[in-house]
Structures are given as C-alpha cells and as structure tokens.
Amino acid sequence: MxxxxxxxxxxxxxxxxxxxxxxxxxxxxxxxxxxxxxxxxxxxxxxxxxxxxxxxxxxxxxxxxxxxxxxxxxxxxxxxxxxxxxxxxxxxxxxxxxxxxxxxxxxxxxxxxxxxxxxxxxxxxxxxxxxxxxxxxxxxxxxxxxxxxxxxxxxxxxxxxxxxxxxxxxxNNVIVAPSSNIAEIAIASTEASEPQFTQLVAALVRAELVEAVSGGVDDNLTVFAPTDAAFENLYETLGVSNIDEIPLATLRDVLLYHVVPSREFSQDLRQDAALPTLLDGASLTVDLANLQINDAGLVDTDLNIHATNGVIHAIDRVLLPEMEASAEVSATITLDNVGASSYVITSIDGEGASGELDTDNTSITLQSGLRYTFVNEGGSNHPLDFRDSDGNILLAQGDQEGTFENDANVAFEVDGANVTFTLTADLAEELAVYRCTAHAAMEGEIVIVD
The missing domain is CATH 2.30.180.10 (FAS1 domain)
Structure with missing residues (x-):
C-alpha cells in the first residue's frame, strides 16, 4: 500500500x-x-x-x-x-x-x-x-x-x-515529518491501486468515529487497523454481508477496541505488555514472539505508518472485545400495521409489558429496568422508532440516528424485524411514544412503570 x-x-x-x-x-x-x-x-x-x-x-x-x-x-x-x-x-x-x-x-x-x-x-x-x-x-x-x-x-x-x-x-534513513492524520491516511488508502482499509473507513464513518482519529499532534493515538481481508473474514464469521448489518453499538465498541491512546511504534512494544484502549476497561495484549496483538497478526509490510496524530499498524484480523452478555429479554411485543394509519399489537409474550391487542395505536406499558424486543411485522415500509415528548428520536430501526443508540447500557440491537433494547432509567425518563418513521399517523403512547 x-x-x-x-x-x-x-x-x-x-x-x-x-x-x-x-x-x-x-x-x-x-x-x-x-x-x-x-x-x-x-x-x-x-x-x-x-x-x-x-x-x-x-x-x-x-x-x-x-x-x-x-x-x-x-x-x-x-x-x-x-x-x-x-x-x-x-x-x-x-x-x-x-x-x-x-x-x-x-x-x-x-x-x-x-x-x-x-x-x-x-x-x-x-x-x-x-x-x-x-x-x-x-x-x-x-x-x-x-x-x-x-x-x-x-x-x-x-x-x-x-x-x-x-x-x-x-x-540510516532520511526522516520526513508526516503531513496527514490517521483518518486522512486511511481515506487516501481507499483510492490506492491496492486498497487496504476501505472497510475500516466505512466502519468509522458509520460509527461516527472519523473525527476521533482526525486530531492533531497532541492526540498520540495508535490504531491497529484491520485490512479489508480481515473485515471480509469477520462478515463470514458473523453471517452478515457488510458493515451496515452489524449493530451500531457493537460496531462502535469494536472500533474503539482497536485504538490505543498513546503513540506506540513497533519498537516501543514489549512482550506480554497490556495496552489500554479507548473502550473503557478493555486492553490489548502484545505477543512479539508470534508478531500478534491478541490473536491478530501484525502485517509487517504495513507497520509504523506515521501520522500527525499517531501511528497505524495493519493487522490481519478484526479484534473483538469480550462483550458482557445482554440481559435476557423480559417481553416480546409483536406489531403489525393497518395501512399507513396505525400500528396494532398482535401479541405480547413474557412479563413486564401490556397493551390492548388489535387496537389502533394503542398505548403500551413498559417497566423500567427490563429488556424488550419489538417485532415489527410492518416491514421496511414502516420502520419503527421510539421518541421523546418533543418528537426527538431516541432509538430507530431504520436509517435515522437515535440519541440512545450508542449507550452501552441500553445495548440497542436491530436484527431484521427485531428491535431490542434495555429500558434504562435514563431512557425511561425520556421515552414517550413509539412511531413509524415514515408515517406520523402511526404513533402510540408508551407508559413507564417502576
């Protein structure tokens, strides 16, 4: 490259x-x-x-x-x-x-x-x-x-x-000061004859982390950058086709796990050293004997890529942090639509949720602290979102960005028709309605109980 x-x-x-x-x-x-x-x-x-x-x-x-x-x-x-x-x-x-x-x-x-x-x-x-x-x-x-x-x-x-x-x-060499930051170098590489980091750049854009690696000399970052081949192997393992099919909160945590808040050239690495990352409480382990960071191999031809705000080392595998298991879902609420005029609840399975079945835009009662799955059988024409009383989106099934989607405690996930989240105290304080993103008439109240 x-x-x-x-x-x-x-x-x-x-x-x-x-x-x-x-x-x-x-x-x-x-x-x-x-x-x-x-x-x-x-x-x-x-x-x-x-x-x-x-x-x-x-x-x-x-x-x-x-x-x-x-x-x-x-x-x-x-x-x-x-x-x-x-x-x-x-x-x-x-x-x-x-x-x-x-x-x-x-x-x-x-x-x-x-x-x-x-x-x-x-x-x-x-x-x-x-x-x-x-x-x-x-x-x-x-x-x-x-x-x-x-x-x-x-x-x-x-x-x-x-x-x-x-x-x-x-x-034994002429030293040249870098003129581009980490983000600029990664983006420029996508236009090379043999691009390496197109998927990494796409991931950074989707997770809104480009700015985090676009700073100045005082940032002192080290990015262990998975190659395109590394991302393709990840997609196969997860059974997905591209970056967009990975839950946004998960993707953000994975990317933060690849960034060390210090400028670590290869010569600075030491056997068995633990490198703290931008993902709270998570660190990487150096294995010089096998030229690895955790279980990812260092790509020796693409190391020590010097940037104004740090250094990039290419790796051959996407690093996955140990994620805390999400709480079990307490209740599953299945919704269907009546044209573009209303949602109706067709079933509620589990505890901690209630609402009248087969009633247009009926109110739904949820309990703070529990985890819920909403199954939206209205399909992609009627994407489901959750809003506050002023109409601001908190969580969204479709392309809209909700303010709570990156909250690790909410652990928001979208899997096809399923929308899953934990109703934390902070989210419960703001949550007011469920609604179709495309059709304002399809809206019902959410009542929160302790």
Whole structure:
C-alpha cells in the first residue's frame, strides 16, 4: 500500500520493522550504535561533515538550503545526519534524483527536521517526542535490543561525533515529518491501486468515529487497523454481508477496541505488555514472539505508518472485545400495521409489558429496568422508532440516528424485524411514544412503570 507521508514526495516509504519486532528483550551491546567521542579541535558540525565522504550528499543539501552558516554558528546543535546510503535509499524509494532533491523548495524544512537546538549526547537520548528546529516533533523509540529508532523507520547507527558547536548522530534513513492524520491516511488508502482499509473507513464513518482519529499532534493515538481481508473474514464469521448489518453499538465498541491512546511504534512494544484502549476497561495484549496483538497478526509490510496524530499498524484480523452478555429479554411485543394509519399489537409474550391487542395505536406499558424486543411485522415500509415528548428520536430501526443508540447500557440491537433494547432509567425518563418513521399517523403512547 502506498502512503503519502509528505506532499513534497510521492511513493512508498518502506518501513524497517520485522527484524526488531522479533528481537529478544535481553540487551545486546553489539547492537548499540558505535559511539565516537573524538572532537577535532575547533571544527564545527559543517567542518566535520565536509571532511567525511559519507556525508557528501548531506553537505550539498545543507549548502543548497543555505543552512551552512547556521550550522557553523555557536549553537549548540544536535544533527541527526543521514549518510549517503540513507539519501540513496530515500531517492530510490521516492523516485527522485539528487538534483530534484536539491532543487526542492521544501529542502530546508526537511533538513531542519533533522536538527535539535541543543547538544544531546547519546547518553541523554530517551524514548518520546523531540522538538526540532523545524518546530515539528520526531519520535524516538528504544527497541528491546536497545537500538534507537526515529519515527519507527529510521535507526541511529552511529552516535556522538562531537564538534565544537554540538554533536552528530548518524541515521540510516532520511526522516520526513508526516503531513496527514490517521483518518486522512486511511481515506487516501481507499483510492490506492491496492486498497487496504476501505472497510475500516466505512466502519468509522458509520460509527461516527472519523473525527476521533482526525486530531492533531497532541492526540498520540495508535490504531491497529484491520485490512479489508480481515473485515471480509469477520462478515463470514458473523453471517452478515457488510458493515451496515452489524449493530451500531457493537460496531462502535469494536472500533474503539482497536485504538490505543498513546503513540506506540513497533519498537516501543514489549512482550506480554497490556495496552489500554479507548473502550473503557478493555486492553490489548502484545505477543512479539508470534508478531500478534491478541490473536491478530501484525502485517509487517504495513507497520509504523506515521501520522500527525499517531501511528497505524495493519493487522490481519478484526479484534473483538469480550462483550458482557445482554440481559435476557423480559417481553416480546409483536406489531403489525393497518395501512399507513396505525400500528396494532398482535401479541405480547413474557412479563413486564401490556397493551390492548388489535387496537389502533394503542398505548403500551413498559417497566423500567427490563429488556424488550419489538417485532415489527410492518416491514421496511414502516420502520419503527421510539421518541421523546418533543418528537426527538431516541432509538430507530431504520436509517435515522437515535440519541440512545450508542449507550452501552441500553445495548440497542436491530436484527431484521427485531428491535431490542434495555429500558434504562435514563431512557425511561425520556421515552414517550413509539412511531413509524415514515408515517406520523402511526404513533402510540408508551407508559413507564417502576
């Protein structure tokens, strides 16, 4: 899948992930970047880089972007410096020539994203956000083997090249600040030649959660994003055809279960860690040994997709939280219609409900705290809804959105002709009538008893 990480560049940024996910938690000194502590007397960062053939592309870029004077000033600065191999990989991956890079009007911004206005030796590097001269954060991760990574796809391969005005750490990739949020990246992927997240986007839209993953840098979210194939497997398991056939409250809970309220790159994950989610009281379990989150496999080619408000990791299965079993239905009320003029009750089975049978728009008495199923034999031409005394919809069988439909305690469900809900105290306080959404004449009173 191709993700646009910056409007200045196009193409696929390959993420370097799988190897470090499989590493042991035990430290290995051989994997740590090699420190270099020699400081040629009086030589600035630019002097040192200019004398090292491995930085020739970086030096050309610094000169072209008119940053050489800044980086020869007193500073101090810390430069996270891509070597020539890093620039070569970056150019290849983004289908750019060196000339195109050097002539790019955003070159200074890209280079500034590699500079910190302070001297930060390797001993002071910690996991978390780092503000750069570009006034954009990059994010440091320390992997289980103690290797240090930036934005999930770039490793620090050499540290502590000291200069008179700061220090240089060497990178194996060029880091690029993200320009799109999680929602924008997911939506853009639906238009790719091989789309991955069309069903996820459809689910977010239906559950009205697009805004929840459209925030800014302070949101710090991690989305474990099921692929389209994962959703198709879910539909088969549930015996449904698409997102629209999954009860809305259930769908919302499932989606919230895929979002962690912290920015977790793959290098930040630890074996057996519990990750809290946006679904209250529910967490995910990390299994690095099998590259899984719960029982879903991490898709190694689509991990560490960096967004302005977090990070996306693709997974091959939809994660299902353990749902509390809904209370048993106390009574089932079957309705039929008389043309477009009225509903009639044809039967009441169970306890806690009453009303006259075969009477036009008769009042129905319900008991607060019980769970009910209404069977609407009027069909799709006469969708049933429940309203307050001002006519506001609280629950709806059809396409209308009711204000109590996402209340976990109400546990609203629509299954074909069946509409099921728990009459909570809050719902009981507002519930006044049942009505046909399409025909205002088909309306009857609801009386609540304790």
């Amino acid at each position: 191709k993700i646009i990480l910056n409007h200045l560049f196009r193409g696929k940024i390959n993420f370097i992930l799988l190897g470090l996910l499989a590493v042991s938690v035990a430290c290995n000194d051989d994997d740590e970047p090699d420190p270099i502590t020699t400081e040629p007397e009086g030589q600035t960062i630019v002097d040192i880089a200019s004398a090292n053939d491995d930085f020739s592309t970086l030096v050309s870029a610094v000169v072209e972007a008119n940053l050489a004077e800044t980086l020869t000033s007193s500073g101090p600065f810390t430069v996270f410096a891509p070597n020539n191999d890093a620039f070569t990989s970056f150019l290849d991956e983004n289908n750019l020539t060196a000339e195109e890079l050097l002539n790019n009007e955003g070159l200074a911004d890209i280079l500034s994203y590699h500079v910190v206005a302070a001297e930060v030796p390797s001993s002071d590097v910690q996991a978390g956000p780092v503000n750069t001269v570009a006034d954009r954060n990059f994010y440091v991760s320390v992997a289980p083997d103690n290797s240090i990574w930036i934005n999930g796809n770039t490793q620090i391969i050499q540290t502590d090249i000291n200069a008179s005005n700061g220090v240089i750490h060497v990178l």
